[in-house]
Amino acid sequence: MSNSLASESWHCGGHDHGEVEEANKAFFDSPGIAERYTERPEAVECARRLAAAMLKAYPFDEEKTTVMDFACGAGLISRELAPHCKSVVGVDISQSMVDLYNRSVHNQGIPPDEMRAVCVSGIKENEEQLQGMSFDVIVCAIAYHHFASIDDVTKVLATYLKPGGALLVTDLIRDASSQDVFPPSVHHIVPHRGGFTEDEIRGAFVGAGLREISFTEVEKAKARHAPQPVTFFLARGDK
Numbered sequence: 001m002s003n004s005l006a007s008e009s010w011h012c013g014g015h016d017h018g019e020v021e022e023a024n025k026a027f028f029d030s031p032g033i034a035e036r037y038t039e040r041p042e043a044v045e046c047a048r049r050l051a052a053a054m055l056k057a058y059p060f061d062e063e064k065t066t067v068m069d070f071a072c073g074a075g076l077i078s079r080e081l082a083p084h085c086k087s088v089v090g091v092d093i094s095q096s097m098v099d100l101y102n103r104s105v106h107n108q109g110i111p112p113d114e115m116r117a118v119c120v121s122g123i124k125e126n127e128e129q130l131q132g133m134s135f136d137v138i139v140c141a142i143a144y145h146h147f148a149s150i151d152d153v154t155k156v157l158a159t160y161l162k163p164g165g166a167l168l169v170t171d172l173i174r175d176a177s178s179q180d181v182f183p184p185s186v187h188h189i190v191p192h193r194g195g196f197t198e199d200e201i202r203g204a205f206v207g208a209g210l211r212e213i214s215f216t217e218v219e220k221a222k223a224r225h226a227p228q229p230v231t232f233f234l235a236r237g238d239k
Contacts, residue, residue, distance in 0.1 A: 020148045021093060021122065024189045028073075028094035038074040038100060046221055050141050050170050051080030053218040053234045058137055058166050060084040068135045068160060071143035072117055075101040081139065082115050089133065090117030125159040134162045142232070144171040145192040150204045158208040161239040167210060171195055173217065173231040201235045210237030 027033065038044075054077075060067075065085040069078045072090030074097050082088050092098050101117035118130070138157050147153045157167055172195025198215045205213045219232040 018122075020146070020189065020191055024146055025093045025121065027189050028092075029096045034074050034094070034096045034100040038076065038104075044076060046219070047076035047141065048080055049219050050232065050234070051077050053170070053216075054081065054139055054168050055084060057168060057214075057216075057234055057236050060137070062086065065136045066133075066162075068130075068133075068138040068157075069117075070123075070138055070140045070157060071146070072101060073097050073143075075104060075115075075117065077139060077141045078115060078117075079104075082110070085137070087113065088115045089130070089135070090115075091120050091123065091130070092117060093119065093121050095119045123156055125156050130160070134160055134165070136162055136165045137168060138165070139168045141170045142172075144169055144201075145190050145195060148191050150192070150196070150200070151207050154204040154208040154210075158210060158237075158239060163239060165239050167205070167208075167235075167237050167239075169201065169235045170218065170232050173197075173233050175231065195230075196233075198233070201233070205235065205237035208237070210239060212236075212238045 060081070062084055063086060067078075067081055067085045067088045069075070069081070069088055069090045072078055072092045073094075075090055078088045078090050078101070090098070090101050092101070098117040098119040102112075105112070105115050105117075120130070138161060140157070144150050144153070154167070161167060174195040174197050201215055202213055213236065215233055215235045217231055218234045220229040221232065
């Protein structure tokens with residue numbers, strides 16, 4: 001099973017932390033990027049499939065489960081998870097993405113206490129940025145390759161998990177095809193252009209104090225600049 005996914009649809013993030021984050025912010029705040037990301041049928045379908053894998057990996061409860069969608073973009077993953085949880089808070093560095101996310105939520109008549117996004121740059125360990133909120137589940141879909149240090153990001157995200165909560169991450173598995181996914185025009189916003197090995201992800205999760213770590217191949221997709229389909233993983237770690 002595979003689908004087509006244009007490389008410039010893959011989003012968000014922060015090897016110099018500040019420089020990479022600012023470059024990503026500028027790129028995803030550019031006119032038309034947010035709308036283009038949301039309107040591509042192949043991106044919507046990929047989000048649907050990855051969210052389905054997340055729903056199998058964790059027992060979401062529509063009455064209880066609170067979710068952070070980190071590097072949420074325009075909310076494609078949030079939209080798929082929302083019917084299965086109590087609330088979703090999207091977090092992104094792009095104000096354009098956050099605005100589009102919240103417009104979509106408003107247009108659907110969904111109350112902000114059930115689903116909303118906030119713009120946060122340079123997220124830090126759980127303190128004032130999200131008013132002390134913590135979550136049962138944090139998801140991050142196809143965004144880790146944008147982060148200068150996945151070790152640092154994973155450690156920070158773990159501080160927002162409730163005891164027993166789970167971090168769910170999807171991104172590219174590093175292989176021969178993944179090396180060609182991103183064209184030179186976006187290399188400045190993608191520090192990890194070939195994706196990740198299982199050892200790299202497990203190392204970041206262990207370093208963040210997560211346990212019961214799993215790493216599973218969940219989806220294949222055609223990418224515009226890669227000659228062969230690329231493969232996505234889903235990793236889970238519990239606090």
